[in-house]
Amino acid sequence: MPLIRTTLADKIGTIAFDHDDKRNALGADLIAEVIAALDSFKADGARVVVLRSASGGKVWSAGHDVGELPRADVDPLPYSDPLEQLLRAVKAFPAPVIAMVHGSAWGGACDLVMACDLVMGDETCAFAITPAKLGLPYNVAGILNFMSRLPLTVVKEMFFSANLISAERAERVGIVNQVVPAASLEAETYAMARTIASRSSKAIAASKEAIRVLSESVPINPATYEYLHGLRRDVYFGPDYHEGTAAFLEKRAPKF
Amino acid sequence: MPLIRTTLADKIGTIAFDHDDKRNALGADLIAEVIAALDSFKADGARVVVLRSASGGKVWSAGHDVGELPRADVDPLPYSDPLEQLLRAVKAFPAPVIAMVHGSAWGGACDLVMACDLVMGDETCAFAITPAKLGLPYNVAGILNFMSRLPLTVVKEMFFSANLISAERAERVGIVNQVVPAASLEAETYAMARTIASRSSKAIAASKEAIRVLSESVPINPATYEYLHGLRRDVYFGPDYHEGTAAFLEKRAPKF
Amino acid sequence: MPLIRTTLADKIGTIAFDHDDKRNALGADLIAEVIAALDSFKADGARVVVLRSASGGKVWSAGHDVGELPRADVDPLPYSDPLEQLLRAVKAFPAPVIAMVHGSAWGGACDLVMACDLVMGDETCAFAITPAKLGLPYNVAGILNFMSRLPLTVVKEMFFSANLISAERAERVGIVNQVVPAASLEAETYAMARTIASRSSKAIAASKEAIRVLSESVPINPATYEYLHGLRRDVYFGPDYHEGTAAFLEKRAPKF
Amino acid sequence: MPLIRTTLADKIGTIAFDHDDKRNALGADLIAEVIAALDSFKADGARVVVLRSASGGKVWSAGHDVGELPRADVDPLPYSDPLEQLLRAVKAFPAPVIAMVHGSAWGGACDLVMACDLVMGDETCAFAITPAKLGLPYNVAGILNFMSRLPLTVVKEMFFSANLISAERAERVGIVNQVVPAASLEAETYAMARTIASRSSKAIAASKEAIRVLSESVPINPATYEYLHGLRRDVYFGPDYHEGTAAFLEKRAPKF
Amino acid sequence: MPLIRTTLADKIGTIAFDHDDKRNALGADLIAEVIAALDSFKADGARVVVLRSASGGKVWSAGHDVGELPRADVDPLPYSDPLEQLLRAVKAFPAPVIAMVHGSAWGGACDLVMACDLVMGDETCAFAITPAKLGLPYNVAGILNFMSRLPLTVVKEMFFSANLISAERAERVGIVNQVVPAASLEAETYAMARTIASRSSKAIAASKEAIRVLSESVPINPATYEYLHGLRRDVYFGPDYHEGTAAFLEKRAPKF
Amino acid sequence: MPLIRTTLADKIGTIAFDHDDKRNALGADLIAEVIAALDSFKADGARVVVLRSASGGKVWSAGHDVGELPRADVDPLPYSDPLEQLLRAVKAFPAPVIAMVHGSAWGGACDLVMACDLVMGDETCAFAITPAKLGLPYNVAGILNFMSRLPLTVVKEMFFSANLISAERAERVGIVNQVVPAASLEAETYAMARTIASRSSKAIAASKEAIRVLSESVPINPATYEYLHGLRRDVYFGPDYHEGTAAFLEKRAPKF
Numbered sequence A, B, C, D, E, F: 001m002p003l004i005r006t007t008l009a010d011k012i013g014t015i016a017f018d019h020d021d022k023r024n025a026l027g028a029d030l031i032a033e034v035i036a037a038l039d040s041f042k043a044d045g046a047r048v049v050v051l052r053s054a055s056g057g058k059v060w061s062a063g064h065d066v067g068e069l070p071r072a073d074v075d076p077l078p079y080s081d082p083l084e085q086l087l088r089a090v091k092a093f094p095a096p097v098i099a100m101v102h103g104s105a106w107g108g109a110c111d112l113v114m115a116c117d118l119v120m121g122d123e124t125c126a127f128a129i130t131p132a133k134l135g136l137p138y139n140v141a142g143i144l145n146f147m148s149r150l151p152l153t154v155v156k157e158m159f160f161s162a163n164l165i166s167a168e169r170a171e172r173v174g175i176v177n178q179v180v181p182a183a184s185l186e187a188e189t190y191a192m193a194r195t196i197a198s199r200s201s202k203a204i205a206a207s208k209e210a211i212r213v214l215s216e217s218v219p220i221n222p223a224t225y226e227y228l229h230g231l232r233r234d235v236y237f238g239p240d241y242h243e244g245t246a247a248f249l250e251k252r253a254p255k256f
Ligand code: NI
Pocket: A075, A229, E075, E229
């Protein structure tokens, strides 16, 4: 039984998370379906894709399925991690991907929103990046994804406090392009999609790729990278990652 | 007959576009006059320059003169393009250049505003970057000019939708420093200019140049650059650029 | 007699400037105390530090003690400058540092706020970067510190005009995370501090360091750097630096 | 009739140019065969590939088929150029490629040798890079390929004089790993191939890819790249490229 | 019982490996002694350090103690690895370190020689980098250490074949500064050390640090780095690393 | 009375140092003449320039005129230093510059040779970089100029020992393109010059500029650069620079 619903009409593809009992968590199965849908849309020449929740529930997506995170002593966010694959697939998709966000996006889902090209939200949208609650050292490319989007102080507030950013603030700090009333979110999102679909898809694809390259271009030396990776490694071999994930699964507050 | 008007008083230079019947389009002739004015102001020790429209019409500038764009199969935005020369002249000018924007700035004119150091606007100011309507692959340095200024999602919305950004939003996302009522735009702009002119022009020149270098410093490898240029080349050798420019000149919607 | 007051409670350290008759200027003595306090907090495992003014006066800090700036013909902001050391100490501190700003922050103090991880302010907070008034060529790393935080047009307005940015605008452009009423500034700041202290300090430390590295990563070639340094050198060997600092100490307007 | 011969034995693939009447020129047809052979070897798990000439004639390969070079006014070395595709295929091949060079390698063939991982030659091997004779502006990534291999003065001598570098000097300056007598070239080359094939192919593939990334990592800003591309463009739109290619095809000396 | 011998005379420090029965393998204990010796020399103001083998045996150092390498499924060369610490200590030492090499240097010892500032060798010196025999994916900073020293084709030959480079070739390709007869190696090395000790140690320290920074400056994007690390990870989680290390310890040829 | 002799024939310019009693030291006057000659050759369309000594004496050039070096407490190698200007003029000259070296090149003259495109020498040529004898901290761009040319161990040996590199070794390590007998140096140099002059000067100019950009592209962060500059500053404000220059002028050995 599929975990997402997809449609393609007028060159506009739609991918809707449809896994309410897991609060649309980004488990490996759901991610595989999303990547397959993107591949299919690409083959069919979609000129824009809308990424949304099917149900309109309170949670747009709960993010990583914490139960699927690797055990302690292993990097929880390696290059081959399914979510990492999804983020790359969205960024490399040759047409704009619009996140249409009703409800809250947590952790990896927040990172996914940041990987989308445009973000349309309503008054219920909210965003939190939660690794500081899990004792999980976020990967450098993931941190950069946020830094390429948001003011530095906001990035730090999000990563250090793990607090939820409300819709009003999300618009002000640039997480979303526009916050519109919930009743018109769908209409506004698809209006934007239709506009984009009417433009030159070739010119858009070339500029999306240039923007991707430029926004990822924050080069650091190998020695520096290995130092940062060493800091991360000390965390995932240390007690915080164990305690944070255990507490989450036991639905209790962690003791760091 | 000149296409611009210039004055220099109290170390404040003013360049006013004055070519209403072409909606102040940035044709080669007008650009040559602007560059000459900048050279002259530099020689005369101007400490700040205001770039404005003379007429106060609805269009600050229509941007590239599409009729002057090169034919298909040739890069429409080479290094030697007059507009590219103008953008470099503004960035290299050793004193701040303030764009005073009443009305709309389109395409290349929008890029020009982004090349200015400060932007003062009123409630009529509006900004659109239009290559996706022309099927024109924008150059990488030009895209970076927007990325160095604006939140990433806004850059993408502008490049992918080609929609006009209103004054209110332009202030919120950082295109303009301040939006003031039309009646006081001139007064506020020149007040800012006088303040800047009273400061140490040498210290300002050194910091403007450092900011230019730092903001352009998004280094990418030659192999990557040639890949991006190859994507652009496929567009200007392909059908979209031909159709987009033809439709524009025929005043019809393009069929991409 | 100490120039600061410090406390550490519940893993939250507080450093309060307490030098009213110098308007909390960042002189070498005060800086040495702040750095010592940071070292001590680090040894004691502080999970967050609040940096504030003790008195609640109109000036949070006046910035560099201009009387301590080096004579003309010498770089006023070398690597070993006490303020430069303080900025590095704040950035390298392995836990978040929150600037709690009541009143105005001038020059070097404005740079210090930009070096903090989060900024909480009230309606009196205001920020100005003043080297253009002193004829002082700011150092490249310092300019980058502002560019990594603020929209480019705001950076330029601040450096070129030396004008004060008000609380309302400081929130809009991203200098502060939140502006709250003066009466609740302390409560809100320490609430944020407690939240951060409850998270995984190890995961936060690793991400703070990654963010620091990424935000400082704007690499430029040695030849370019030496060119920029040459521009600065021409200013501090030239008349503007002499006139600007003299005028400041004589409490008169400089004649540039 | 194929223009190359291929074999695969003991995990060692061999690709031999076999187009004597065109002096093994790297025309689009021959290149397509080589790329197809590499794809096939990759699928079959080859652990090393030897690239050689079948005939043992005086010319290892004449390089670009000048008759296939684009007309004037078009970039002769775009990203999609067949030779550029071949160079990328060799560099991206997940196992070492050894150039076994008997005879001379000209122009594009010289670039191809530089793209191989190891180079074994005999006393007849010789190397020239000839764009200065054709009035052809070489692409930046291509120049970097030489710079990543050879001392800077040698790169300049080769590009500015277009002179042939002899076997003895090629060994001294690092073009070839080893020069051995012609009679033992094949034996020595395949001995090296067998050694490599006995090692961990996975560890080798990972290090080859890291070396590729590091050696291509000479990042430059978009503005700088567009300036360099502008210089190249002035050449291929100018008289030298027309005269150089015409003279070559007419087998006469060019008059620059 | 110490594993090294140290002396300091005339500002020249000497560290001699003295662990013949382990062939001077770079185990954690020996490394700790070397780092402590460097710290002590630094405190005592040594102006140059000579790194040598005490015994003059056939092996200068066998490199990593393979028995100490981490088990499969863990990165064998993390940032905190003792050898990595030693390499950084040598590079950061504020005076030149001269490797005086009699005999062969294997694997990590070969990397150590590359980390030294100058290399003096005699006719017995020889160098091999052996991870391709162990199925061990070398770290990116380590590969760069070789690339900053040696011609690219030589780096590839060494990493892909794991063959030993002889003294004669080591001098030609730039591994050693000078190969001298074994009888005069000590005399020549200390003559060089005395010359260096007579120069301005402050000027030397500043230039050594600049050279270190410049030679490590090959910046790559986080996304690219994580891709390369992912390739390495696939190797150390895969069969080759297990087989390679097992075969080594069992003194048999590995079957990859 | 001019300090150089110049000729231009067959598009080949020659600049000969002719200041024997100062051993062709690179004083400000001589440098001004060389730069003027380059400007003149550029205006006249020279396709190659030969830089040589007129007299054929034992010293090609003594380098910096130490008597002209700035006093202590000031950077001895600022961007505006005449020699720095000369090095930039040679690198920016739009045609190859060949150093024809008979005799020894010291300090700044050695740097100048490294700035030339090709180097032809005879058995008397020799090269030393001497700042470690003067207690002078070399500038970062200058160190990079050597690193872009020579093997790293050789750069370190030269900077740390200040020893002279002989002709034989200079050829082996890549300082010179070719060492030829003194009797044929002139003939061989001008033969090379004629070959270059016969090629496409436009294609050569474009590739020279690309090579310059690529070879200078070793980007480092502002914070890192300021750290390195701080190390240099500690030296030129410290005792070694004072003692080194004083000893040189007093023709005695320095006591560091
Ligand atoms: Ni790892």
